[in-house]
């Protein structure tokens with residue numbers, strides 16, 4: 010990835026997505042399309058976005074039995090994504106099968122603990138320990154499964170990278186100082202997350218909801 014900053018284009022509106030991507034394209038290394046965009050626009054929407062000639066990160070966070078996830082990844086192959094996500098909690102076999110089904114050169118990364126969750130949220134779903142321990146546990150499982158890396162917050166990436174020096178680390182929950190957290194609970198600034206070892210920084214609303222998305226992306230890029 011030449012530029013570490015990926016913009017999360019979370020909107021169901023294809024024209025708005027295209028306009029946002031066109032505005033920020035010179036300051037980002039790629040476009041992240043997630044569930045909101047994909048459920049509204051499907052594969053044809055992804056193809057339209059790919060026409061902008063930036064790497065596409067398909068953040069669909071697949072999580073099902075191994076056969077179903079492998080078939081879903083196979084169905085995404087023609088879109089030639091640069092990165093796709095699966096939930097690491099889906100288990101080793103699921104991650105192995107996702108990697109085997111992914112297109113050549115596509116990085117498969119495992120979501121560990123969503124950046125919108127804190128320790129209390131983990132306890133509420135029956136996961137003991139804090140997010141840090143759970144991220145490292147799932148990072149080990151992802152590495153053993155042979156996928157390329159993980160998604161974690163900036164707060165865990167340094168320790169995760171020490172565990173897995175060759176791993177690829179996607180970090181969302183990235184907020185420039187003073188910007189609105191929204192629903193994110195484990196956050197870091199772009200510069201700090203990069204210094205801690207992030208391979209890719211995912212930034213959505215601080216760019217897409219800004220009055221001037223181009224200026225917002227340029228300002229973040231200048232700190233990297």
Ligand SMILES: O=c1ccn([C@@H]2O[C@H](COP(=O)(O)O)[C@@H](O)[C@H]2O)c(=O)[nH]1
Nearest residue numbers: 017043122123124181182211212213214
């Ligand atoms: O743990 C995770 C995994 C994925 N995401 C996704 O990243 C963006 C973040 O958007 P912001 O507007 O910058 O909060 C969004 O698409 C999430 O689905 C995440 O936030 N945390």
